[in-house]
Amino acid sequence: MQDTHITLAHGNGGRLMRELIEQLFAKHLHNPTLNTQLDATTLPWSASQLVVTTDGFIVKPLEFSGGNIGSLAIHGTVNDLAVAGAKPLYITLNAFIEEGLEIAILERLIISMAQAAQQAGVSVVAGDTKVVQRGEGGGLYLATTGFGVRIATQSLDFSTIQAGDALLISGAVGNHGIAVMLAREQFGLRGDLQSDSACVFPLTEALLPFTGLRFMRDPTRGGLATVAHEISQATGHALVLEQPTIPIHDSVQTVCDMLGYDPLYLACEGRVVAVIAADQAEQALAIWKTLPQGQQAAIIGHVQTGYARVILRTALGGERLLEELEDDPLPRIC
Known part of the structure; x- marks a missing residue:
């Protein structure tokens, strides 16, 4: 041309x-x-x-x-x-x-x-x-x-989730949202952090043999916290997230601290949130960790009997409620 x-x-x-x-x-x-x-x-x-x-x-x-x-x-x-x-x-x-x-x-x-x-x-x-x-x-x-x-033989929907099930994340959260923001050069910030954008099929395929696999979701707009709220609202149970176990890169946390963002609400484009029976969670995690995209995978919480809400347990042992996302912290990121 x-x-x-x-x-x-x-x-x-x-x-x-x-x-x-x-x-x-x-x-x-x-x-x-x-x-x-x-x-x-x-x-x-x-x-x-x-x-x-x-x-x-x-x-x-x-x-x-x-x-x-x-x-x-x-x-x-x-x-x-x-x-x-x-x-x-x-x-x-x-x-x-x-x-x-x-x-x-x-x-x-x-x-x-x-x-x-x-x-x-x-x-x-x-x-x-x-x-x-x-x-x-x-x-x-x-x-x-x-x-x-x-190719899944089991039903993967909210109705299969049970109290006691474990919540897994395949890698660090918030990378995509911060990478896009840095590319805009807003606030005079620059950095070499890369988006996590990638195909997650190898991760999802690896979990399909597990009979206890209940549900999977990619935490795009609204991030991990929004997926947690979707699960909680659909099941009527509480979702408890363990803050110390949630993988967040230091560079992402630093930018969030500077600008008042919460990485739990930022989009990911190459991560999987999975809900799986508690007795199969460790084995599923071990398999994810053998994959290139799953080396930072972690068990980050569980489903708890009670009314719908999302609870974040902090490193100091305290608890706080994570509210549903209302404003768009970073528009046009996907």
């Missing part, structure tokens, strides 16, 4: 739009199923249960330490399938491109998306592009639909 920036003509259905699709999207996302000449695609499918999810991505800035909106769109989509007990297979992609975006930046994001898809074992099989006028978008917005096949 000879153009250096996106224009409205790149979305008018003509030559420039065709070149944009063929020379950027199809070039980097190429796979046997993707056909840019058709408006629909046919996917091979077995008799297994089909699992579907949909998501949107409006992160600002488009690129941040450890990822970008392209890789994030893949990770966010496959992770929603993975925690539902599915093996991710296919993704459709809608790209809303703002007039004036540098084509070199767009290509960089698509290449990152292609690499993330390859690593996650999924194919982008269909898509659409739209160009919006300058000032009407954030450079690039992405919308995805993900398809997978269910």
Whole structure:
């Protein structure tokens, strides 16, 4: 492509739009199923249960330490399938491109998306592009639909959670939220902390053989505390989190202390929260710790009989209630 920036003509259905699709999207996302000449695609499918999810991505800035909106769109989509007990297979992609975006930046994001898809074992099989006028978008917005096949044999939902069950987290929390904030260079802060954005399927697949596995969730917007509240409200039980066991990187905690954030409410994009029977928790933790993404995994709490609330037990032995998130501490992080 000879153009250096996106224009409205790149979305008018003509030559420039065709070149944009063929020379950027199809070039980097190429796979046997993707056909840019058709408006629909046919996917091979077995008799297994089909699992579907949909998501949107409006992160600002488009690129941040450890990822970008392209890789994030893949990770966010496959992770929603993975925690539902599915093996991710296919993704459709809608790209809303703002007039004036540098084509070199767009290509960089698509290449990152292609690499993330390859690593996650999924194919982008269909898509659409739209160009919006300058000032009407954030450079690039992405919308995805993900398809997978269910491989879990047990039910993974709130109704299976019981009092006494243990709560596990696969790694340190708050990294993604702080990485995006530092990329904005707000408050004059800089750092080398990287987002945790990654495909979590290896983590979820490792837990599926456990008969005591009750539920899994990726703690994105609202972070760990919000997932804890969702579990508590759905089950009617209290959720007790042990603060000393929750993995938080020192750099994340330092920034949070400086700016008044709580890392328990910050988004993660490559972590799994799992609820599992207490007698299987240690074995599940040991398996997670053998995986590259699970080396900082920890048992961080348990489900307790009582009315719905989330309790944080501190290192000094005190307890405090974690309130539900109301304000958005870091908007446009995913």
